[in-house]
Amino acid sequence: MNTITQPHGGSATKPKNNSWRVVDIVIAAVIAVSSGVIFWAWNNTHHVLDFLFLAFPPSSALLAGMWLFPAVLGGLIIRKPGAALFCELVAASVSSLLGSEFGLTVFASGIIQGLGAEAVFAAFRYRRWNLPVALLAGGLTGLLGGINDAFIFRWFPEYTMSMQLTYVGFMTVSGIVIAGLLSFFATRALAKTGALAALASRKAATESLL
Amino acid sequence: MKPTSMLSSSIDQQSSAVGHAIAISATNWGWRHADRTTAALAGLNLQIPAGQRVLLAGASGAGKSTLLYALAGVLHEDDDAFSTGELLIDGKSPAQGRGLVGLMQQDPETQVVQARVGDDVAFGAENLAVPASEIQRRVLMALDAVGLKLDLDHPTSALSGGQKQRLALAGILAMGPGLVLLDEPTANLDPEGVLEVRDAVIAAVEATGATLLIVEHRLDAWAPYMDRVLVLEPGGGIIHDGTPQQLFAPGSVREQLIEAGVWVPGYVPQLEPLPPLDSHAKETLMQAIEVSVSRNKGSSVAAQDMNLELVSGSAWCIRGANGAGKSTFALTLGGLLPQASGSIAATEKLGTGASEARPYDWRATELVGRIGSVFQEPEHQFVTASVREELAFGPRLAVKPGTKETLFSPEEIEARVDELLRRLRLEHLAEANPFTLSGGEKRRLSVATVLASSPAVLILDEPTFGQDANTWRELALLLREELARGTAVVAVTHDQAFAQTLGAAEFFISPAPRGAKETQGKSGLLEADIRGGTSFLGTANPLAKLVAVGLATIPLIASMDWVSSSLVVVVTLLLLPLAGLSLRRFFSRAWPLLVAALFAAWGTALVGNDSGAVLVNLGLFTITEGSAASGAATGMRAFAIAIPAVLVLFTTDPTDLANALAQKAKLPHRFVLGALAGMRLLGLLIEEWTTLGMARRARGVGSRGSVIQRLKANLGQVFGLLVQAIRRASRLAVTMEAKGFGTESRTWVRDSVFTWKDLWIVVFGAGLATAAILASVLSGSWNLVWG
Numbered sequence: 001m002n003t004i005t006q007p008h009g010g011s012a013t014k015p016k017n018n019s020w021r022v023v024d025i026v027i028a029a030v031i032a033v034s035s036g037v038i039f040w041a042w043n044n045t046h047h048v049l050d051f052l053f054l055a056f057p058p059s060s061a062l063l064a065g066m067w068l069f070p071a072v073l074g075g076l077i078i079r080k081p082g083a084a085l086f087c088e089l090v091a092a093s094v095s096s097l098l099g100s101e102f103g104l105t106v107f108a109s110g111i112i113q114g115l116g117a118e119a120v121f122a123a124f125r126y127r128r129w130n131l132p133v134a135l136l137a138g139g140l141t142g143l144l145g146g147i148n149d150a151f152i153f154r155w156f157p158e159y160t161m162s163m164q165l166t167y168v169g170f171m172t173v174s175g176i177v178i179a180g181l182l183s184f185f186a187t188r189a190l191a192k193t194g195a196l197a198a199l200a201s202r203k204a205a206t207e208s209l210l
Numbered sequence: 211m212k213p214t215s216m217l218s219s220s221i222d223q224q225s226s227a228v229g230h231a232i233a234i235s236a237t238n239w240g241w242r243h244a245d246r247t248t249a250a251l252a253g254l255n256l257q258i259p260a261g262q263r264v265l266l267a268g269a270s271g272a273g274k275s276t277l278l279y280a281l282a283g284v285l286h287e288d289d290d291a292f293s294t295g296e297l298l299i300d301g302k303s304p305a306q307g308r309g310l311v312g313l314m315q316q317d318p319e320t321q322v323v324q325a326r327v328g329d330d331v332a333f334g335a336e337n338l339a340v341p342a343s344e345i346q347r348r349v350l351m352a353l354d355a356v357g358l359k360l361d362l363d364h365p366t367s368a369l370s371g372g373q374k375q376r377l378a379l380a381g382i383l384a385m386g387p388g389l390v391l392l393d394e395p396t397a398n399l400d401p402e403g404v405l406e407v408r409d410a411v412i413a414a415v416e417a418t419g420a421t422l423l424i425v426e427h428r429l430d431a432w433a434p435y436m437d438r439v440l441v442l443e444p445g446g447g448i449i450h451d452g453t454p455q456q457l458f459a460p461g462s463v464r465e466q467l468i469e470a471g472v473w474v475p476g477y478v479p480q481l482e483p484l485p486p487l488d489s490h491a492k493e494t495l496m497q498a499i500e501v502s503v504s505r506n507k508g509s510s511v512a513a514q515d516m517n518l519e520l521v522s523g524s525a526w527c528i529r530g531a532n533g534a535g536k537s538t539f540a541l542t543l544g545g546l547l548p549q550a551s552g553s554i555a556a557t558e559k560l561g562t563g564a565s566e567a568r569p570y571d572w573r574a575t576e577l578v579g580r581i582g583s584v585f586q587e588p589e590h591q592f593v594t595a596s597v598r599e600e601l602a603f604g605p606r607l608a609v610k611p612g613t614k615e616t617l618f619s620p621e622e623i624e625a626r627v628d629e630l631l632r633r634l635r636l637e638h639l640a641e642a643n644p645f646t647l648s649g650g651e652k653r654r655l656s657v658a659t660v661l662a663s664s665p666a667v668l669i670l671d672e673p674t675f676g677q678d679a680n681t682w683r684e685l686a687l688l689l690r691e692e693l694a695r696g697t698a699v700v701a702v703t704h705d706q707a708f709a710q711t712l713g714a715a716e717f718f719i720s721p722a723p724r725g726a727k728e729t730q731g732k733s734g735l736l737e738a739d740i741r742g743g744t745s746f747l748g749t750a751n752p753l754a755k756l757v758a759v760g761l762a763t764i765p766l767i768a769s770m771d772w773v774s775s776s777l778v779v780v781v782t783l784l785l786l787p788l789a790g791l792s793l794r795r796f797f798s799r800a801w802p803l804l805v806a807a808l809f810a811a812w813g814t815a816l817v818g819n820d821s822g823a824v825l826v827n828l829g830l831f832t833i834t835e836g837s838a839a840s841g842a843a844t845g846m847r848a849f850a851i852a853i854p855a856v857l858v859l860f861t862t863d864p865t866d867l868a869n870a871l872a873q874k875a876k877l878p879h880r881f882v883l884g885a886l887a888g889m890r891l892l893g894l895l896i897e898e899w900t901t902l903g904m905a906r907r908a909r910g911v912g913s914r915g916s917v918i919q920r921l922k923a924n925l926g927q928v929f930g931l932l933v934q935a936i937r938r939a940s941r942l943a944v945t946m947e948a949k950g951f952g953t954e955s956r957t958w959v960r961d962s963v964f965t966w967k968d969l970w971i972v973v974f975g976a977g978l979a980t981a982a983i984l985a986s987v988l989s990g991s992w993n994l995v996w997g
Contacts, residue, residue: 021286022952023943025880029888030939034895034932044802047809057813077936090885094892097859099799101806103851104756104763154995157770158814158840189929192595193645195936198943202244202290 018126020080023198028078032087035070036094042066043100058163061146061170065178068141071117073183075137076129079200084121088114105153112148116141131209134184135176142175231260231421232310232388238295241276244288250276254447263415263422265432268442269470270648270678274425278391280304282313282948299389309338312382313948316394318371319894320941321378323887325865328362330377332959334385337950339957346959352380355417356410367893370532372403376410381949383414390415392424397676400532400704404431427678428473433458441467471678478707479683484690495560495666495698496520501552503538511550512538513719520667525699527709530719536702537671539719543700544583544669545569546904560666563611578910579608579617582660584670588652590905592644593926597636597655600644601627604663607910630658650681657688668692669700674708686711745790747861753870754968758975759854765982766851771991774982775846781978782854789861803852811845864889873962880952887942895935902930
């Protein structure tokens with residue numbers, strides 16, 4: 001039987017190697033590509049839920065976290081500078097190659113959304129991967145994603161300003177919950193299976209939440 | 211282009227493609243993996259002279275693979291992982307041996323990096339920055355040396371497991387290595403595949419003189435060709451070192467090896483003959499009449515006209531060539547796939563109380579107590595986080611047929627779980643996460659989880675693949691116990707000794723008629739359309755197409771008006787012939803985009819600012835002339851933004867796109883090629899998704915039910931897929947790194963070039979953008995979204 005080692009307390013403050021190894025690149029790519037397929041499936045099905053938002057259309061942003069999770073998940077699993085951006089961008093590109101209602105604009109959206117999570121991880125110098133950081137990363141990704149949809153690409157020119165702002169707020173919430181919370185616990189569950197053995201996040205399941 | 215008649219015998223004359231054979235030396239060497247508390251290997255002392263062929267044997271967990279990975283230079287020290295002592299190849303550290311060493315692993319799917327045969331063989335040599343012309347020569351030679359007579363553009367996804375392994379070998383040979391490392395290269399292959407790969411390996415090392423180190427469980431095929439056998443001990447070093455003749459001859463060493471589970475040549479675990487079963491116990495449980503099966507609804511039939519009767523206490527062994535539909539038949543019998551035609555019916559004895567006779571129509575919770583299906587990959591069937599939970603899972607879900615009443619009481623479940631843990635020697639692992647077990651333990655657990663709800667029919671797909679002799683013996687004993695209890699057993703297996711020990715009757719599936727196998731290739735989703743690929747746009751540089759579409763998208767982003775949008779839509783449709791597409795083919799792929807655009811239009815029409823006459827009144831919302839117009843503009847804009855990208859998608863091969871992005875756009879090639887390799891796994895993952903769905907249904911996880919149940923089942927399945935994806939990615943990364951991937955400079959066999967055509971495409975994109983803006987402004991409909 002192979003027991004998993006307990007984390008030695010100070011590992012978070014050790015000098016760490018921020019350069020990407022081959023295994024980081026390939027696993028990031030596969031996470032991103034899988035996410036791209038989920039995007040594509042989601043792009044093709046999410047409209048069936050549109051009726052839920054008829055009463056107040058900006059509430060559709062509450063599910064927009066589905067387009068944001070690869071940034072946080074990729075960052076938490078790979079733990080290298082650029083992982084969040086890379087995963088979100090590649091996921092967006094793959095969904096675009098599969099045929100996306102957003103056409104080539106997803107490249108730009110992918111970069112803008114990915115930068116949100118990336119900025120948060122960078123602010124913690126790629127050393128903190130706990131729950132608050134994950135939620136913050138999801139939140140900023142949602143915020144930038146919301147601003148992108150409402151004010152850069154202006155997907156909803158018919159909305160009033162307060163509706164646009166509500167949209168951005170809802171997308172931030174969605175980013176916190178779907179992209180942040182879900183990704184955080186998915187990473188821990190993955191670590192428990194031993195699938196992350198080759199990565200810096202291999203001990204994610206035994207690290208403290210805070 | 212076809213491989214020409216360069217002979218493998220010419221390899222040794224072409225010394226530039228051949229590294230000299232490499233010697234290995236280890237002094238007190240050891241390694242500890244990052245996620246383990248104990249060392250995988252310790253105190254290893256070893257000298258292997260150049261050109262020797264060495265077989266590494268030993269119980270599982272002896273660190274054989276670790277040694278190979280270390281020699282291949284793909285083990286890295288970090289905070290938690292480290293080596294002790296010294297390991298050298300030709301006096302240098304393995305990390306400096308890039309290109310001198312080739313490594314092949316067990317899983318054929320992750321030994322392939324590229325989508326086309328020629329590209330895949332070239333991959334390693336490209337990473338070593340071998341000049342392109344030289345690589346082209348080596349590719350033809352290497353394909354010839356492994357006996358793959360395939361077109362260079364042949365899709366790698368269409369190859370069989372044995373062919374994939376030979377392709378991987380060709381890629382290794384093209385690097386010109388002096389040391390070839392094989393980690394159970396044939397564990398996942400059928401007997402023909404084993405010989406196919408073995409012969410290619412032996413011929414290749416004979417021609418190149420390279421040193422060969424191979425780890426295998428099944429030694430029959432390899433032993434006669436080996437100079438030396440090394441036996442490793444878990445946690446220790448070498449315990450035996452000699453020629454195959456010395457170690458495998460009858461005697462104490464042979465006995466020791468057998469005890470460790472090694473398949474020494476000529477050994478088959480001996481079990482007592484099966485006691486005859488009381489004839490009164492024999493009852494028919496299920497009957498398949500004139501059944502034909504297919505993997506997907508509407509896809510071609512894999513096997514047909516099969517008649518099979520499952521009788522309690524008796525076993526069937528299903529045999530047949532690769533791709534004959536054995537697994538598909540097993541899935542169909544297991545109630546996981548519907549049959550294509552014919553009938554499958556459970557008898558009263560098996561199906562008591564069920565409203566339907568066909569197992570496929572049963573709920574998962576009804577299925578789990580009656581028919582147990584054990585999948586080839588144990589991990590596909592793990593659904594909880596501990597071994598104990600895993601065993602209790604099925605019995606908890608199982609219901610009495612036709613009712614919602616549970617089949618087992620909590621006390622019964624606990625007793626069953628304890629009994630199974632004991633019977634399978636998994637007691638000490640009761641709280642471990644199933645995914646962290648060793649290969650043999652996972653296999654035992656996956657069988658036990660299915661047995662836990664005591665099904666009357668047990669169906670297993672290649673249960674002995676890759677297992678050591680001890681696990682094999684345990685499995686055989688377990689299934690024989692089940693047979694004695696009156697369970698009917700069906701095993702898809704190439705393993706005749708295993709079938710024999712179960713006293714199984716043979717059910718042979720003859721190869722399906724030609725043509726039926728054409729659908730086997732699992733590429734498609736991300737590959738350029740066949741007609742699109744050779745069209746005017748298909749032969750253009752992907753970057754030019756992207757830039758052109760990007761330019762044409764600018765006015766659509768900037769302005770919300772139907773004039774510019776309509777213009778782009780019309781021009782895109784007019785361009786379809788340049789992409790080799792008919793309108794119908796185009797919409798077969800683009801229709802979801804049209805639907806999405808309609809939704810966008812509808813949404814805007816409903817909530818948009820009302821003006822003009824009311825067209826529809828839905829109470830809270832109204833559609834007016836004004837809102838309908840802005841709805842139309844929104845929908846047209848969405849459609850116009852979406853569809854030009856489809857032209858690119860239809861005509862662009864991902865490999866060409868990656869080449870253009872790395873060579874022309876100068877994006878970092880490590881990331882571009884990494885993403886490309888990830889994309890190649892996509893087809894595999896999609897297939898794995900359906901397999902996972904079936905594997906989980908066999909465990910009692912219902913995919914039919916309320917929205918909440920489905921959501922839960924789907925989330926669990928997404929997680930399962932993610933685990934498999936990351937595992938495969940880890941193996942693929944090892945393959946790529948062993949092929950020298952990851953350094954700054956590399957060469958490219960496939961040049962990405964710009965031609966005049968590409969310039970015109972970009973100019974056209976710019977022209978379309980300008981025209982759209984002009985038309986919109988002149989018609990007075992220009993409507994800046996940021997206004």
